[in-house]
Structures are given as structure tokens and as C-alpha cells.
Amino acid sequence: MMRTATFPVGGLYPVHHKHAAHRRAIRNAILPAVSIVPLRQSHGPDAELCVAPGDRVGEGTRIGRAVGDLCAHVHSPIPGLVREIRPVTLPDGVISTAAVIDLAGSFDRLGKVLARHEWKTLRPGTLLRLIEDAGVVGMSGVSQPTHAAIDATAAASCRWLIVNGAESEPYVCADHRLMVEHPAEIFEGLQIVERLLAPDRVAVGIGADKRDAMRRMRAHDNDGRRRDYVRLSVKYPQGDERQLIRAVTGLEVPSDGHAIDVGCVTISAATLYAIWEAVVTRKPLYERVVTVAGRGVARPGNIKVRIGTPIGGLLAECGGVTDPVARIVIGGPLRGYATTDLTTPVLKYTTAVLVLTAAEVNAAPIVGCIRCGRCAEACPMGLDPAQLYKLVAHGRSGDAVDYGLFDCTECGGCGYVCPSRIPLVDGLRNGKANR
Amino acid sequence: MSANPPQFHDRATTGRMMWAIALSLLPAAGWGVYRYGTPALFIIMVAVGAAVISEGVIGLIRRRPTLRDGSAVLVGLLIGMAMPPWVGLHVPATAAIFAMLVVKWSFGGLGGNWMNAAAGGLVFAFYSWNRQMIGPGVDGESSATVLATVRGALETASGPVGGPVGLLRAVGYPVSSVDASVTDWLNARVLTVVGANLPGGYVDLFLGYVDGAIGEGAVALLLIGTIALVATRVIRWEIPAAYFASYAIVTRVFGGLVFGDGYMAGDVLFHTLSGGVVFAMFYLAPDLSSAPTNRTGMLVYGAGAGALTFLFRFYGAYPGSGAFAVLVMNTVVPLLNRGLRPRRFGTRRRRDPGGRVRAIAGAGRKP
Incomplete structure (x- = not known):
């Protein structure tokens, strides 16, 4: 039988809350008016604006041109008129320029069966350019432009290609549904990436709570190539790159290095789907599947x-908001940000929108640290978050760096388990910013 | 409220954990009150009351009340339960006040204290009222703790004594009817399978039918409470487990010496079930604030406390060996926290001193 793989240090089992949405088919959203x-759709700078107020744009018209390797092109998601250009605050507090587009005109792609383009005869450079032109970015967390992550430099070092289907954040099940409903497309996306990277080994890691996804993905693996299908623990943060690589390959990404330093490239199921769309249907990345869940939502589900x-x-x-709401969260509950602004837009890397009630949040007053050690037990990087927090609070960020401050991946596990509700992630972030 | 992650939390809060520990102690405390009557109830109430008043006064002075976190009630309860039922009420009161004001608050309150507050208060009482803590009066006639009885019998005994249980039998220490029937049943139905035979007296120790501190006797109830705490992840299993393992091994190897039985003849069962060892093992040592924060540290800390408990119990002049062992181990916790921290992820020693694995991984592989 298949073993369940995981990482050795730390981790936690938060209440998963996935039952509300993970068995329901993906629904299509009504188009926004x-x-x-x-223009900032990745963890890089804003793309360069290439439309002006009053311009008419079509579905998929490029409105932002990427600048550098940390940035991806941005396309208009709807046909219409550019009403204005104004700054917006993104969920994580960063301010970005945004184009506001009013829906008008006709659709080029909506409701039509898109032609399938043959890709097997294309050269790697052409494939890469198609992915770049479509503005594909990592869609499940760390949002790096995909064309930069799987380019020739990466191909030169890539021994392992790992598909990330762990999705270990509570509530979130968008990738799960994609794997269940579109395994053929994801599989073809994987073949495209294999073509680009020429890895020695390919592994598909899927969370142990997604048996249907595992079954469907394996059923569509039909080209005879050897791929390892790995059942991943439901422990959080199994979906983080370092923990994923450790579980699948046994390799540890060095503290001061990157995945490619140990010859690994990871890519999420949702990103593979976007790559398939970009290459096979030539459709830019302007829509995605988002989990809408939480007890405050009348009809939770996964929405395209x-x-x-x-x-x-x-x-x-999704039927609006029902119960008294404690928090509206963009992203998963452990890494995401709370917002009160309902005009905050969905981004390429928005995995979920959660409406949480007080019973789910379990908020409590912040009290002193009792040194119970729960945060250190949970930390997947082997750190002592409480100690780092205290060092930072006492102005000793330099010492905190020696104790591994920059190893912190801000997974939020320490903050989840802390019985004193100390804002550990906030504190460690401050330490990184002001060292 | 911060907009930053995480956006939701585990149900456990500091207050809930403290109250849960206090709650898990209540059955054992109730047994003590049932067995010893109103004096025991008064002692527990005075200890809890003194701790709560101390905490309340501090809260008034700091203008930040902290009574709701439950830690004052817990410390008071621990102190009251570790008192023998015959002490004067000034003993629990002083011990609780010392624990709260000196041990806990002079270091900044809950989580600031490096020393276990309850154990500090108890050791203060053991050293200040040594005689009262083991027997009711100077004559020491009627009741005394079971350990004091063993110690007394050992001083007057001559020739082979047959271990602690043999001594108790020799001085005519009573065995309850419950013990007799349970022991008979065990021997007839269970232990025959492995060919063992349990002498009388142990079941009394396990169920709490011997004289001693109010809340330390009912080992069975303390065990149930601790299992519940471990199962609900309020406390970790590492400290009690390491404590027991180390105490059992050391007692087995050296515990027979004082009874003239030589090496490898210690009576682990008796020395675990009698006195305050289980209480210290389950409720003093795993105290969240004064124990180490990493797993290896917890194991070393528990093992150290177990070995020291043996030392103080067999060769010390004072009662309360478990509490004292915990205090001694508290002093090395900072060292354990610093020296035994787990390896950080991604800091494995690399095989090639030349640097990154990349050099090996990609070397001339691709066409």
C-alpha cells in the first residue's frame, strides 16, 4: 500500500473545516459588473500599465506588461471600458495600482468551446513564451511568475518535479476540486512542464484527505512514464514547499537556499491547470477557482x-453572509489576511474567501507567555517562536537572527496553537523588517 | 485586532488550560476530604483562599486583575492537597502566600516564574514545619504519614525487614478490607496467568487508603486526571513518563539498600505509590511555566527529577522529596532550553564542504 509521507519536525493538525465545500462541484460565478x-498579481512589483481610462478592452486583453522576472502580465478578465486607474490596498496591506473596468461589449471566449492547440510539436522556448504571455503565476500561495520558475536555468538543475496537491490549509479545497473535476487537463499541464524541465523523477503529492483526487489523477496518468504518487499527511503545513520536498524526496532545502538548490521544482495543481489553459487553449489567466467557506456563508462552495x-x-x-461575522479572511485561515473591505478584488493567488464566526476564530485576550512550548512543538522549521518573539520585543533582533528568525516561513502554526494568543507572526515579521 | 495571520486559533487558552488542570485535581481532593473530613476541607480552602487573595491584591496593585486565568486557584489547590490533614491552618496559608507573592509574582506572574510556584510554597512549608508535616504532634503517636511510619520502623528494626511492606506489616499497619478483596481477586483471576502473587497493602496505596497528604493518596484518581490532561493535550506526556522511568529504574537498582536487601531489590511499586511521588510526577513536574519547552529537554528534565526524587526520599532529612526534586530541576531548565533545542530545518550538515547540493545534482546531466 501507499505510505503516507510527511515532514519530521513540528507541524500541527488544525481543525480542517473542509467538509462544507469539498464534495460540491465547482460553480461558475456570475460575471462582475x-x-x-x-497590476500587482505576484510577489513582485506592479506590472506596467498599458491601457488608459476610456479604452475599450476585450476579454483577455493585456492591460499590464510585466517588468522583470518577479512580475507577470495582467489581463482584463471581462470585456468593457476602463473607467479609471486608481490605487487599491491589497489584502496584505500593499498598495497597488488597479484598473477599474466596467462590463460592456461581447465575449470572445465565454460560452464557446475553445480550440485545442497542439503543443507537442512546439519548442520549449515557444511553450515558455505562451505561459509568460498568459501571465501564469503560482496560484496556491507563494506567487512567483511561473515562466521564471520553470525556465532553462531551472531545467539545468531540476532532478525532481513535484506536483503539490497537499492543500493543507483548513477550509481551502479549490485545488482538490480541480484535481477531481479536471484531472486530464492537470495531467496534460504536467506533461508540458515535464517537457520544459526534463526532470529525472516526477512525483505527484496529494493530501491523504483527498482520496478521490488521488484516484482521478492516477486514472488519467496514461502515457507510460514512471511517476511517483505520494499520499501526503494532512498535517499543516504539508503544502509548504520545504515540507513538501522533505516529505516526497527526503531532501532538506538548506536554511539559506532555495528548492532548486536541492534540484527540486514544485508546482501546484491549480498552476498546472492554468498552464494547460495557457498552452492548449491559449487563454490568459483571468479566472480561477476560489473556495468560499466558513460558517458565516449561506452556501459555501468552490467558485470559478x-x-x-x-x-x-x-x-x-454564495447566498450572502448569515451569522454574526467575526472575520472575513482572504486566503487560508493560517496564512491569509483579514479584511473589512468588501471591494477587495480576487487576485491570481487568492485561494479562498472565508467568513468566520466567533466560534471558529476562538479569539481571546492576549496574555503573557506561560512558556508552554506549544509554539516550538508546532514550528515546522524547528524554531522557538516565543523566544524569537521575546528577543525581537526586547530589541535584540540580531540575536533572533542567530536563532533562525529568517528561517521562519510565516506559516502561522505558532499563532494558531498559542494559548496566550500572542501575535507571534506579527512579532517575527517586525523583527525581520527592523533587524 | 490585527489583520495579520493567523485568522483562527486552537480552542485552548491559558485560562482554560489552568482551569482544566484544577478540575482534573478535584476527584483526588474530594477523596481526601471524604477520608479526612472537615479539617482537610478547611486546609484546602485556606490554601486556595490565601492564594486567591494574594493574587487579587497583586491585581489591585497592578490594576490588571489576573484571577480569571485560574492559576491562583490551581496553585492553592496543589498546596492544599499536598498538606497532611493534621497541620495547623497557618501552614497552608503561609505556604500559599509565599508561593504567590515570592515565587510567582516577584518574577512577574504567570509564566515569569522560573520556579514552580506550588513546589516552592510546599518546600517552604516542609522546611519550616518539618515535624508537623509528617505527624500530628511531638509525640507522633496516633497518625503519621505512611512513609514516616516506615522510617520509624526501620530505625528500630533489627535483622531482615522484608522491604517497606514487610516493615509495615511488622508494625501492624492496617490493611483495609477493600485491599484484601481486590488483592485476592487479582491474585486468583489475573496474576495467576503470569504466575505472580501480589502481597497485601499495595491496593490500599493505589486507592488512597493510607494516611498521608490530603490529595496525594488517591493515586488512581490522580492517574485518571493526568490521563485526561494528556489526552486533551493540556500537558505533554514526556515529563511524567521520563520521571517515572528514571525513578523506577533508580529505585529498582538502589532502593533495596536501605532495607538491607542489596542491589536490584528495590520495591518500585511501593515507592511509586506511597508518599507524594505521583503527585510530583503528574502535577508538579509538568507545570507549563517552569518546565522546558523542547521535547528532549522535557525528557532530561523528567529523568533528572525522578533520580533526584529517589535521592531525597531515601537519603534526605526532609519530607517532600518530589517537590524538592522539581525545584532543583527548575534551576537547570534554562540550560536545557538552550542546549537541547531541536535541529533547525535545513541545517543538516552537508556532505560536500564545497557548498550547495546543486553542484552534485545538476552536474553534466542534461543533453
């Missing part, structure tokens, strides 16, 4: 939604 498209849709519209689509 207004779309707010930030256009980038730039305000989250208020998305929530209205």
Missing part, C-alpha cells in the same frame, strides 16, 4: 470567478 484589476471580482460580489453569489 465592475472588475478591479490590480474572474480575477478582479470584488469579494462582496463573490459572497453575494
Whole structure:
């Protein structure tokens, strides 16, 4: 039988809350009347604006041109008129320029069966350019432009290609549904990436709570190539790159290095799907599947939604908000950000919109550290978060760096388990910013 | 409220954990009150009351009340339960006040204290009222703790004594009817399978039918409470487990010496079930604030406390060996926290001193 792989140090089993949405088929969202498209859609700088107010744009018209390797092109998700260009605050507090587009005109792609283009005869450079032109970025967390992550430099060092289907954040099950409903497309996306990277070994890691996804993905693996299908523990943060690589290959990414330093490239199921769309249907990345869940939502589910849709519209689509709401969260509950602004748009890397009630949040007053050691037990990087927090609070960030401050991946596990509700992630971030 | 992650939390809070520990102690405390009557109830109430008042006064002075976190009640309860039922009420009161004001708050309150507050208060009482803590009066006639009885019998005994249980039998220490029937049943139905035979007296120790501190006797109830705490992840299993393992091994090897039985003849069962060892093992040593924060540290800390408990119990002049062992181990916790921290992820020693694995991984492989 298949073994369940995981990482050795730390980790936690938060309440998973996935039952509400993970068995329901993906629904299509109604098109937004207004779309707010930030030019910053990856963890890099803003893309360069290439439309002006009053311009008419089509579905998939490029409106932002990438600058450098940390940035991806941005496309209009709907046909319409550019109403204005204004700054918006993204969920993590960063301010980005955004194009506000009013829906108008006709659709080029919506409702049509898109032609399938043959890709097997194309050269790697052409494939890469198709992915770059479509503005594909990592869609499940760390949002690096994909064309830069799988380029020739990566191919030169790539021994392992690992598909990330762990999705260990509670509530979130968008990738799960994609794997269940579109395994053929994801598989073809994987073949495209294999072509680009020529890895020695390919592994598909899927969370142990997603047996149907594992079954469907294996059923579509039909080209005779050897691939390892690995069942991953439901322990959080199994979906983080370092923990994923450790579980699948046994390799540890060095503290001061990157995945490619140990010959690994990881790519999520949702990103593979976007690559398939970019290469086979030549469709730019302007929509994605978002999990809408939490006890405050009337009809939770996974929704295929256009980038730039305000989250208020998305929530209205799910029957609106019912119970008294404690928090609206963009992203997973451990890494995501709370917001009160319902006009915040869905981004390329928005995995979920959660409406949490007080019973789910379990908020409590912040009290002193009792040194119970729960944070150190949970830390997947082997750090002592409470100690780092105290060092930073006492102005000794330099010592905190010696104790591994920069190893912290901000997975949020320490903050989840802390019985004193100390804002450990905040504190460690401050330490990194002000060292 | 911060917008930063994480956005949701585990149900456990500091207050809930403290109250849960206190709650898990109540059955054993109730047994003590049932067995010893109103004096025991008064002692526990005075200890809890003194701790709560101390905490309340501090809260008033700091203008930040902390009574709701439950730690004052817990410390008071621990101190009251570790008192023998015959002490004067000034003993639990002083011990609780010392624990709260000196041990806990002079280092900044809950989580600031490097020393286990309850154990500190108890050791203060053991050293200040040594005689009262083991027997009721100077004459020491009627009741005394079972350990004091063993110690007394050992001083007057001559020739082979047959270990602690043999001594107790020799001085005519009573065995309850419950013990007799349970021991008979065990010997007839269970232990015959392995060919063992349990002498009388142990079941009394396990169920709490011997004289001693109010809440330390009912080992069975303390065990149930601790299992519940470990199962609900309020405390970790490492400290009690390491404590027991080390105490059992050392007692087995050296515990027979004082009874003239030589090496490898210690009576582990008796020395675990009698006195305050289980109480220290389950409730003093795993105290969240004063124990180490990493797993290896917890194992070393538990093992050290177990070995020291043996030392103080067999060769010390004072009662309360478990509490004292915990205090001694508290002093090395900073060292354990620093020296035994787990390896950080991604800091494995590399095989090639030349640097990154990349050099090996990609070398001339691709066409």
C-alpha cells in the first residue's frame, strides 16, 4: 500500500473545516459588473500599465506588461471600458495600482468551446513564451511568475518535479476540486512542464484527505512514464514547499537556499491547470477557482470567478453572509489576511474567501507567555517562536537572527496553537523588517 | 485586532488550560476530604483562599486583575492537597502566600516564574514545619504519614525487614478490607496467568487508603486526571513518563539498600505509590511555566527529577522529596532550553564542504 509521507519536525493538525465545500462541484460565478484589476498579481512589483481610462478592452486583453522576472502580465478578465486607474490596498496591506473596468461589449471566449492547440510539436522556448504571455503565476500561495520558475536555468538543475496537491490549509479545497473535476487537463499541464524541465523523477503529492483526487489523477496518468504518487499527511503545513520536498524526496532545502538548490521544482495543481489553459487553449489567466467557506456563508462552495471580482460580489453569489461575522479572511485561515473591505478584488493567488464566526476564530485576550512550548512543538522549521518573539520585543533582533528568525516561513502554526494568543507572526515579521 | 495571520486559533487558552488542570485535581481532593473530613476541607480552602487573595491584591496593585486565568486557584489547590490533614491552618496559608507573592509574582506572574510556584510554597512549608508535616504532634503517636511510619520502623528494626511492606506489616499497619478483596481477586483471576502473587497493602496505596497528604493518596484518581490532561493535550506526556522511568529504574537498582536487601531489590511499586511521588510526577513536574519547552529537554528534565526524587526520599532529612526534586530541576531548565533545542530545518550538515547540493545534482546531466 501507499505510505503516507510527511515532514519530521513540528507541524500541527488544525481543525480542517473542509467538509462544507469539498464534495460540491465547482460553480461558475456570475460575471462582475465592475472588475478591479490590480497590476500587482505576484510577489513582485506592479506590472506596467498599458491601457488608459476610456479604452475599450476585450476579454483577455493585456492591460499590464510585466517588468522583470518577479512580475507577470495582467489581463482584463471581462470585456468593457476602463473607467479609471486608481490605487487599491491589497489584502496584505500593499498598495497597488488597479484598473477599474466596467462590463460592456461581447465575449470572445465565454460560452464557446475553445480550440485545442497542439503543443507537442512546439519548442520549449515557444511553450515558455505562451505561459509568460498568459501571465501564469503560482496560484496556491507563494506567487512567483511561473515562466521564471520553470525556465532553462531551472531545467539545468531540476532532478525532481513535484506536483503539490497537499492543500493543507483548513477550509481551502479549490485545488482538490480541480484535481477531481479536471484531472486530464492537470495531467496534460504536467506533461508540458515535464517537457520544459526534463526532470529525472516526477512525483505527484496529494493530501491523504483527498482520496478521490488521488484516484482521478492516477486514472488519467496514461502515457507510460514512471511517476511517483505520494499520499501526503494532512498535517499543516504539508503544502509548504520545504515540507513538501522533505516529505516526497527526503531532501532538506538548506536554511539559506532555495528548492532548486536541492534540484527540486514544485508546482501546484491549480498552476498546472492554468498552464494547460495557457498552452492548449491559449487563454490568459483571468479566472480561477476560489473556495468560499466558513460558517458565516449561506452556501459555501468552490467558485470559478474572474480575477478582479470584488469579494462582496463573490459572497453575494454564495447566498450572502448569515451569522454574526467575526472575520472575513482572504486566503487560508493560517496564512491569509483579514479584511473589512468588501471591494477587495480576487487576485491570481487568492485561494479562498472565508467568513468566520466567533466560534471558529476562538479569539481571546492576549496574555503573557506561560512558556508552554506549544509554539516550538508546532514550528515546522524547528524554531522557538516565543523566544524569537521575546528577543525581537526586547530589541535584540540580531540575536533572533542567530536563532533562525529568517528561517521562519510565516506559516502561522505558532499563532494558531498559542494559548496566550500572542501575535507571534506579527512579532517575527517586525523583527525581520527592523533587524 | 490585527489583520495579520493567523485568522483562527486552537480552542485552548491559558485560562482554560489552568482551569482544566484544577478540575482534573478535584476527584483526588474530594477523596481526601471524604477520608479526612472537615479539617482537610478547611486546609484546602485556606490554601486556595490565601492564594486567591494574594493574587487579587497583586491585581489591585497592578490594576490588571489576573484571577480569571485560574492559576491562583490551581496553585492553592496543589498546596492544599499536598498538606497532611493534621497541620495547623497557618501552614497552608503561609505556604500559599509565599508561593504567590515570592515565587510567582516577584518574577512577574504567570509564566515569569522560573520556579514552580506550588513546589516552592510546599518546600517552604516542609522546611519550616518539618515535624508537623509528617505527624500530628511531638509525640507522633496516633497518625503519621505512611512513609514516616516506615522510617520509624526501620530505625528500630533489627535483622531482615522484608522491604517497606514487610516493615509495615511488622508494625501492624492496617490493611483495609477493600485491599484484601481486590488483592485476592487479582491474585486468583489475573496474576495467576503470569504466575505472580501480589502481597497485601499495595491496593490500599493505589486507592488512597493510607494516611498521608490530603490529595496525594488517591493515586488512581490522580492517574485518571493526568490521563485526561494528556489526552486533551493540556500537558505533554514526556515529563511524567521520563520521571517515572528514571525513578523506577533508580529505585529498582538502589532502593533495596536501605532495607538491607542489596542491589536490584528495590520495591518500585511501593515507592511509586506511597508518599507524594505521583503527585510530583503528574502535577508538579509538568507545570507549563517552569518546565522546558523542547521535547528532549522535557525528557532530561523528567529523568533528572525522578533520580533526584529517589535521592531525597531515601537519603534526605526532609519530607517532600518530589517537590524538592522539581525545584532543583527548575534551576537547570534554562540550560536545557538552550542546549537541547531541536535541529533547525535545513541545517543538516552537508556532505560536500564545497557548498550547495546543486553542484552534485545538476552536474553534466542534461543533453
